[in-house]
Amino acid sequence: xxxxxAMDWAPDGNISEFEPIDxxxxxxxxxxxxxxxxxxxxxxxxxxxLEGYEVLNWHNIGGQVLESRKKAxxxxxxxxxxAxxxxxAEAAGKTYVPGDIPTDIPGTxxxxxxxxxxxxx
Numbered sequence: 001x002x003x004x005x006a007m008d009w010a011p012d013g014n015i016s017e018f019e020p021i022d023x024x025x026x027x028x029x030x031x032x033x034x035x036x037x038x039x040x041x042x043x044x045x046x047x048x049x050l051e052g053y054e055v056l057n058w059h060n061i062g063g064q065v066l067e068s069r070k071k072a073x074x075x076x077x078x079x080x081x082x083a084x085x086x087x088x089a090e091a092a093g094k095t096y097v098p099g100d101i102p103t104d105i106p107g108t109x110x111x112x113x114x115x116x117x118x119x120x121x
Contacts, residue, residue, distance in 0.1 A: 001027040002045065006055050007062045016052025 005026035006013065015023065020037035023046075029036045040046040047056040055061070
């Protein structure tokens with residue numbers, strides 16, 4: 001539960017601005033929040049830094065999930081952009097839309113007329 005909470009509330013893994021009760025509530029811990037926090041430190045889930053505390057090995061745990069979310073969001077934004085460009089081009093009567101696969105693909109004969117059409121016998 002702490003990792004999911006940290007992804008939303010401390011995406012860089014730095015939990016210095018939060019109190020032990022915040023982490024205890026995030027984990028649905030009913031006991032003493034200070035004891036819970038001390039147990040996280042002792043178990044090396046949380047570590048002391050110069051600024052305060054951080055989730056240890058954060059990049060290996062939540063950081064990778066956040067990176068993949070960013071990449072997926074960027075990919076989806078590009079897909080939306082291409083779809084909007086295609087829709088606008090179709091409305092304007094254009095046949096080629098940026099992002100489409102060109103009909104004449106370099107290095108292939110796709111989209112080209114047969115050579116026999118150009119050669120006179």
